[in-house]
Amino acid sequence: MNFDDTPQEAAFRESARKWVEANAPKELHAELSRSSLGRIRLAKHDIVDVGKAWQKKKAEGGWACLHWPREYGGRGATPIERVIWQQEEGVYGKLTQPFQIGEGMCGPTVMAFGSEDAKRRYLPKLASGEEIWCQLFSEPSAGSDVAGLRTRAEKKGDNWVVNGQKIWTSGAHYSDYGLLIARTDPNVPKHKGLTMFFLDMKSPGVEVRPIKQANGMQEFNEVYFTDVVIPDSQRLGAVGEGWSVSLTTLMNERMSIGSRLATGVPELFEFCSNLMLEDGLAIDDPAVRSKLANWAVKSSGLKYTSYRAISALSKGDRPGPENSIGKLVSGMMLQDIATYAMDLQGAAGVLTGADEETVQGQFQQMLLSSPSMRIAGGTDEILRNIIAERVLGLPSDIRVDKDVPYNKIPTKGR
Amino acid sequence: MNFDFSDDQKQLRDQARKFLTEKCSPKAVRVVLDGKASYDEELWKGLAEMGFLGVAIPEAFGGAGAGHLELCVIAEEMGRANAPVPFSSTVYLAAEALLIAGSDDQKKKWLPAIASGEAIGTLALFEGKGNPSPKNVKLTAANGVLNGVKKPVADGAVADFAVVAARTGSSGRDGDISLFVVDLKAGGVEVKSLTNLDPTRGQAEITFRDCKAEPLGAAGEGWSILTQMLDRAAVLCAFEQVGGADRALEMGRDYALDRIAFGRQIGSFQAVKHMLADMYVSATLARSNSYYGAWALSTNAAELPEAAAAARISATQAFQHCAKNNIQVHGGMGFTWEFDCHMYYRRANAMALGLGSLTYWEDQLIEHMRKKNAA
Numbered sequence: 142m143n144f145d146d147t148p149q150e151a152a153f154r155e156s157a158r159k160w161v162e163a164n165a166p167k168e169l170h171a172e173l174s175r176s177s178l179g180r181i182r183l184a185k186h187d188i189v190d191v192g193k194a195w196q197k198k199k200a201e202g203g204w205a206c207l208h209w210p211r212e213y214g215g216r217g218a219t220p221i222e223r224v225i226w227q228q229e230e231g232v233y234g235k236l237t238q239p240f241q242i243g244e245g246m247c248g249p250t251v252m253a254f255g256s257e258d259a260k261r262r263y264l265p266k267l268a269s270g271e272e273i274w275c276q277l278f279s280e281p282s283a284g285s286d287v288a289g290l291r292t293r294a295e296k297k298g299d300n301w302v303v304n305g306q307k308i309w310t311s312g313a314h315y316s317d318y319g320l321l322i323a324r325t326d327p328n329v330p331k332h333k334g335l336t337m338f339f340l341d342m343k344s345p346g347v348e349v350r351p352i353k354q355a356n357g358m359q360e361f362n363e364v365y366f367t368d369v370v371i372p373d374s375q376r377l378g379a380v381g382e383g384w385s386v387s388l389t390t391l392m393n394e395r396m397s398i399g400s401r402l403a404t405g406v407p408e409l410f411e412f413c414s415n416l417m418l419e420d421g422l423a424i425d426d427p428a429v430r431s432k433l434a435n436w437a438v439k440s441s442g443l444k445y446t447s448y449r450a451i452s453a454l455s456k457g458d459r460p461g462p463e464n465s466i467g468k469l470v471s472g473m474m475l476q477d478i479a480t481y482a483m484d485l486q487g488a489a490g491v492l493t494g495a496d497e498e499t500v501q502g503q504f505q506q507m508l509l510s511s512p513s514m515r516i517a518g519g520t521d522e523i524l525r526n527i528i529a530e531r532v533l534g535l536p537s538d539i540r541v542d543k544d545v546p547y548n549k550i551p552t553k554g555r
Numbered sequence: 556m557n558f559d560f561s562d563d564q565k566q567l568r569d570q571a572r573k574f575l576t577e578k579c580s581p582k583a584v585r586v587v588l589d590g591k592a593s594y595d596e597e598l599w600k601g602l603a604e605m606g607f608l609g610v611a612i613p614e615a616f617g618g619a620g621a622g623h624l625e626l627c628v629i630a631e632e633m634g635r636a637n638a639p640v641p642f643s644s645t646v647y648l649a650a651e652a653l654l655i656a657g658s659d660d661q662k663k664k665w666l667p668a669i670a671s672g673e674a675i676g677t678l679a680l681f682e683g684k685g686n687p688s689p690k691n692v693k694l695t696a697a698n699g700v701l702n703g704v705k706k707p708v709a710d711g712a713v714a715d716f717a718v719v720a721a722r723t724g725s726s727g728r729d730g731d732i733s734l735f736v737v738d739l740k741a742g743g744v745e746v747k748s749l750t751n752l753d754p755t756r757g758q759a760e761i762t763f764r765d766c767k768a769e770p771l772g773a774a775g776e777g778w779s780i781l782t783q784m785l786d787r788a789a790v791l792c793a794f795e796q797v798g799g800a801d802r803a804l805e806m807g808r809d810y811a812l813d814r815i816a817f818g819r820q821i822g823s824f825q826a827v828k829h830m831l832a833d834m835y836v837s838a839t840l841a842r843s844n845s846y847y848g849a850w851a852l853s854t855n856a857a858e859l860p861e862a863a864a865a866a867r868i869s870a871t872q873a874f875q876h877c878a879k880n881n882i883q884v885h886g887g888m889g890f891t892w893e894f895d896c897h898m899y900y901r902r903a904n905a906m907a908l909g910l911g912s913l914t915y916w917e918d919q920l921i922e923h924m925r926k927k928n929a930a
Contacts, residue, residue: 142557142558142559142560142561142624142846142849142850142853143556143557143558143850144556144557144558144850145556145557146556150556410924410928414925414928424921424925427914427918430917430918430921431913431914431917433917433921434864434868434916434917434918434920434921435868435872435917437865437920437921437924438840438844438865438868438869438872438920439840439869441843441844441847441865441869442839442840442841442843442844442865442869443840443843444843445558445843445844445846445847446839446840446843448556448558448843448846449558449559449843449846451556451558452556452557452558452559453559455556455557456557456559463839463842463843466835466836466839466840469836470836470840522825522829524832525825525828525829525832525833526825526828526829526832528832528835528836529822529828529829529831529832530828532832532835533804533808533828533831533832533835534808534812535808535811535812535820535822535823535827535828535831536812536819536820536822536823537823538823538825539819539823
């Protein structure tokens with residue numbers, strides 16, 4: 142048991158480190174380091190602009206999507222090399238935020254189901270950040286039950302015509318392409334009538350509207366489709382096979398290991414180390430210490446769980462299912478920690494506002510943003526179902542609509 | 556990175572599991588639970604023959620000279636089997652104390668006897684209520700004899716010798732405490748068994764009256780040695796707790812698959828599935844924290860105190876959580892004496908207190924994190 146690299150890993154790390162040292166936008170280092178809890182705050186720059194510049198440089202140096210094959214813009218790196226790269230990229234990895242959906246979900250789906258022409262046309266530009274992709278799965282009436290989606294795609298000659306609405310689409314307003322799942326046959330049970338496509342987000346009939354969120358920010362969008370034409374050549378997988386194609390997409394999302402999940406523990410530790418209460422520093426109070434310790438061991442537990450997965454990759458094994466706990470644990474922690482940090486301030490905890498410039502404001506922002514952490518990318522409840530069914534082997538839910546044709550499923554207001 | 560046990564160590568774990576499945580069935584545990592024996596002597600002999608008692612004791616002192624990672628995987632299996640033997644007192648505490656601070660003569664006298672199963676050892680630290688603290692040590696040592704009362708002493712009624720924490724000064728500092736080794740069969744000692752939460756591991760009160768004792772380590776170094784002992788034992792106990800938590804989770808899962816109610820397996824209800832998923836989360840966090848503790852223990856890393864506290868807290872909570880909800884999944888059957896759920900519930904809650912309560916370890920963890928942050 143050790144934390145050391147193998148000689149090959151050490152050599153790879155050394156070359157990655159040297160390249161980052163020579164090429165990273167160091168002028169952004171301080172701001173990126175201060176950006177915590179998944180939010181990037183750059184005073185003078187737009188994240189998409191600086192992100193694209195960094196991604197382009199990485200692509201030229203052979204570090205973009207490095208685990209992809211060379212012909213599609215990567216360098217054929219092993220999974221462990223990808224983790225080492227992420228470690229060495231460090232805070233600059235935050236600049237890749239606009240590309241994460243594309244790299245993590247859309248790209249792998251195109252790679253698995255696209256034609257050779259499509260792969261050579263789209264993947265290298267996705268990898269280099271020249272073109273940004275978004276994912277169009279969720280709908281207002283189809284979140285956890287995404288197979289119940291309503292957006293229709295109808296075949297007209299060699300094209301498909303799409304009408305409907307998607308929601309919670311990160312980055313739709315700056316994306317060039319989107320991965321879209323739509324209903325192509327409403328007369329069969331819901332999982333069987335879906336088909337996967339990709340489309341040009343500038344196509345006529347696509348309208349992107351930002352959503353004002355509960356935390357006051359606008360990070361997600363609604364996307365409306367009115368008679369949008371998609372050529373059949375942009376279909377991924379067979380007609381009616383969209384559900385199994387989407388499982389590939391979602392599995393890739395969950396395979397990304399070593400991504401640093403924010404827990405709020407370092408922020409709370411620092412806050413309590415400086416916060417003066419009536420009887421002294423908060424961190425000297427036994428009740429505060431107990432709370433802190435309980436969150437600290439969850440946070441360290443997550444860290445060492447990811448180390449176990451990295452070790453499996455290093456040996457060339459598939460990581461075990463234990464990584465599925467990450468988002469479930471960290472999402473709840475962020476919310477609880479924010480609530481507690483405010484509680485420690487007493488009535489004054491309500492002041493400041495969620496401005497992120499002060500420590501107090503950061504916790505307010507964490508409080509207001511954390512509900513989304515427990516919903517996006519699989520709700521806490523869906524994640525528990527996944528653990529129960531796929532890890533513990535418990536029976537899947539009884540699904541009353543499983544064998545019912547989609548257009549016969551009772552719904553509210555259709 | 557190789558943050559995992561080696562293939563040899565995993566093989567040893569399988570070997571221990573096979574041995575314990577055979578020799579330490581729930582039926583065997585119940586012999587001790589029901590008060591028909593104070594511990595499982597046959598199992599103890601078997602553990603000695605397998606080389607498990609001396610796995611981390613150097614060959615020069617009669618052990619296998621393997622190491623602490625090997626001891627961790629065995630500890631996990633001891634916890635999974637709920638073994639009714641004085642393993643933790645003897646191996647994690649008494650043997651470790653001798654390895655840290657024993658003289659050559661003391662090691663020669665006791666370590667081979669531990670490895671061969673002839674000697675049971677324990678730590679006599681607590682004197683009634685309270686967590687580990689120099690202030691709570693009142694038993695005195697003067698002129699080579701001890702006077703005072705220790706309780707609870709885990710496995711005190713079956714132990715042959717004890718490491719005893721005694722007061723040798725009154726400055727109010729840690730240096731007031733020294734450790735001693737006492738042969739409990741040599742006189743000056745009165746041992747009384749105490750009723751306790753987990754009858755599969757005995758507790759005793761030991762009264763020392765002008766009892767002859769040998770110093771263990773230098774005078775005034777007692778508290779420093781004791782802190783190291785507790786950190787090391789915390790990691791090893793964490794593996795027992797991880798093993799117990801996993802077993803409780805498995806029992807709950809198996810019952811949820813087996814039991815039919817409302818015309819379906821109860822494991823198909825989300826209320827039950829989510830409870831079991833949360834148990835898996837706790838057990839996984841505990842396992843990962845314990846692996847870090849194992850690394851720190853086996854390499855004697857500077858991070859050991861922090862790693863030990865994290866492993867201790869995480870594993871204590873996981874075992875308590877899994878043992879508690881295992882009963883809940885079982886419903887009424889889980890609350891019968893006949894079902895094994897309560898044995899894990901008892902063990903989980905007794906182990907949560909044995910090396911000091913969560914309050915103590917939470918305080919330790921934050922103190923060490925602060926020191927690290929300040930550095």
